[in-house]
Amino acid sequence: MTDVYRVTAHREVRRGDDTTIRYAASGPADGPALVLVHGWACDRGDFDALTRHLPGDCRVLAVDLAEHGESRSTRAVWTIEEFARDVVAVLEAESVGSAVVAGHSMGGAVAVEVGRMLPERVSRVVALDALHYLALFPAQGEARARKVLRAFREDFPAAVRGLVAGGTPQGTDPALTETYTAKMSRVRQPAGLCSIEGLVAWDMDAALRETGQPITVFAIRALTSQEAVDRYQDRLEFVLVDLGTHHFPVESPEATAELLAETATR
Template identity: 55%
Template sequence: MSTQSEFGAVRAVERNDTTSIRYTVRGPETGHTWILIHGWGCRRADFTALTAALPDDHRVIAIALAGHGDSRSTREVWSMAEFARDVAAVTDAEGVARATVVGHSMGGAVAVEFARLRPAVADRVIGIDTFHYLSLYPPVAESAARRLLDEFAADFPAGVRGLVDMGSVPGTDPGFTETIFAKMAGIPESVGIRALEGILRWDMDEALAAVTTPVSTLAVRRLLNPAAVDQYRDRIGFVVHELGGHHFHLEAPEQTAELLLAELSSDRDGPNRRYS
């Protein structure tokens, strides 16, 4: 099934009886392919302006993960690996042979898992403000994970508010922050909590060791923990910038596209050379 919007063709793929994934495709099949994966509580529409800023002769596929936006699922497993299977269902359906996989926040973890699942397809993984939150990656201690999940279960909106505040930087437009909060708080609570548990259980160290795909991240300077750079500089390229907060791809889509294109053409050796 396919419908047309001003931003491309909107299509759906049925993974099984429990899961239907919707996505948008823009650009020719012969162009360089980008796979865009949103973060926790977010939407594929978050990439609309970014998609428009990428070259017209590139193919851009923006995916709504299960339980987010207009993708539906009643499944029981909400791990990063299972989300990666959502992405693989789309790339299989579209016949994608090679692609640069971009993931925002939780989407970065999904992108790495996709690179493990489809190593021949994932030419490169680029995170959007992800991989450097040491309070999430690698997996959180069981007591800390249970405490956070219990807090979300007790007051889901308050938990979402905490996430939004954590990703904000001084000077952010309050109206923008409220828009982000309203969107993220709109995720079904059951999906949100189980997906959050999937993040907390994800072992980034183990995942990175299992893939050979080059991995980098566009990291917000004021949100970047230098300890993460020290720990992962030999495996992850840190491209540090000041374009906004955690959702900077919405605040500055054209500049984000420029960073992505520069990273696409950069030397793949010596990942930490871009950190300063």
């Protein structure tokens, strides 16, 4: 797919008195809308290269969730649902009537919630290596949730390193792993820890039951368990890919853009 020159506007929308959401908007205002939601401890810049490979007639909105990237918030609620309201605020500010919402990692959970909140405006949800990690996405039992959160509370950098390692296939360049670990360890606090708490508490099964849109999951083959596929194949369309690590939208932007373009036009 051709690298498309885009004029990008960087905008913001206020949510009440405690939150300012920054986002990037490019492409024609009347074009088919694609909303891009980054993962935990990441930011909208992860989609810069990908966006340049999307069709020129596509309206692209890349959102910084609260306390990620350039967005700021002093709110006390850090649930997946509240992050979804950040995205909804952008859709409303841009007067988007219909959109495909694609989210990477935690952003995939946020995309599902946006679909649940806006059933008439979200035509499809796309998860970029999200929703299939059974140790994070379905609501965890109390003991498991305590174990996950204890690791982040006691040694945050080590817990981030473990999270990155879990999304890294064998044979990956160690330097790449170090880059992601360093970046994600710098997530703003207390939002970083609170976001993990919100993700572990999120009831994905309930959200999927209440979200009617088709949901496509582009999952790294080497990181996808058969157990996850068996559990969710009646609700999620799994497409296994070999494009790098958990952060493949950054590593393989052109191929990811092609996947998104094909899915958005169904």
